[in-house]
Amino acid sequence: MTSKPADRYHHGDLREALLAAGEAVLAERGVEDFTLRECARRAGVSHAAPAHHFGDAAGFLAELAAVGFDRLTTAMEERRAGAGPEPLAQLHAIGRGYIAFAVRNRALFQIMFRHDGTGVGSANLQRAGGAAFGVLQAAMARVLAAHRPAQAPLPSLALAWSAVHGFATLLIERQLDACLGQGGIQDLETDLGGAMLTLMTHALAAPPTIPAG
């Protein structure tokens, strides 16, 4: 897939080629069977070549995660742009984009939200993750400004993000198979995901009083 420019000693654009190979390996083999050496093989370079560009495996995965966050940001923005002016509808659309991205990029989605343990990951990952978060945050700000200007944004943001992220996670980990129709994961456009999102967006526009806690 990734073009290997003849057999020159210097690749020319090895970094990008490795990222592309990494994404392919991730999609085909999954996170468990992801391998640095396989990525190098696909890019047509030696097994130690990735180390020079990404340090180690964790650094490589961090850059792949950053690519994933950039894609997620784009996907969410596209859905939002096509959802009309109503803030609640835009938030709903963003949720759909988030879930659809997770389903279509399972392994990539998995590494995106995997905390390193070793610090905070690369600066690029932080930038990309922050940008994706910003889309959600801005959409929520518009919803609250239009429907509940007195509501503190953080709990609403936590609920929306958690619900969407949790649904996406449970979906790709096959935990919702028993709850889904026979269509399975594929027909997300009309099924459980939509109903869940509707219930959630409703919650954010309803009064915050609660019977008991």
Place this chain on the structure above:
Amino acid sequence: MTSKPADRYHHGDLREALLAAGEAVLAERGVEDFTLRECARRAGVSHAAPAHHFGDAAGFLAELAAVGFDRLTTAMEERRAGAGPEPLAQLHAIGRGYIAFAVRNRALFQIMFRHDGTGVGSANLQRAGGAAFGVLQAAMARVLAAHRPAQAPLPSLALAWSAVHGFATLLIERQLDACLGQGGIQDLETDLGGAMLTLMTHALAAPPTIPAG
């Protein structure tokens, strides 16, 4: 930690000893650095011993996940029992138990919801997972019976489970650090998690109409 009974050739209860060792390794080293050989080392047996009891690494992790689900079920039931008779309060308490379990058993929680790819995992894992799901399902059934008897259970269940699971996941993956107070992950009893759960439980008792979709 796990008692190694002298140096008898037959361990006597190697299966349980390996599970205990596995849980310890998981807690200390995390999922990434989890190793079959290290578990065998801690149990005082040869590196190939686990294979006879669990088949391969995936089988071992599946049994560990089953242990985790049993613990989660217990934790949720305990919280529910101490939350009084109101269904909504019980659901809220179950959510607290779910999140607290994830925080206190990060690595174990991570493998519990990791889909194998190779089939459905062990029968024991399916049993334990089903039992944990049953706690949530029953609590939701009581909430709907008391507050919204006409509401279809699946969307509400999906929202509640997704929100709780998503919040727990984002929390242990350090994605909510920017949203949390200076107390960080530890003070869950009064902070963002509680506010999010309140908003969620409220949504499940409110009318299901929604302005726009």
Place this chain on the structure above:
DNA sequence: GCCTCATCTAGACGATGTCTAGATGATAGT
């Protein structure tokens, strides 16, 4: 045209998961 240095290769090392053959001993049948 030369020199510097980023880029990439080749090989080695320790560690891991899994396979195989064989050692051990608990247990059941007689």
Place this chain on the structure above:
DNA sequence: ACTATCATCTAGACATCGTCTAGATGAGGC
């Protein structure tokens, strides 16, 4: 009590992995 069976566990080998080191290559600045 004796023995055979078979689950249990050991020891070693093998392919593969991530990472380290030394060295080869050649693009670009002077």
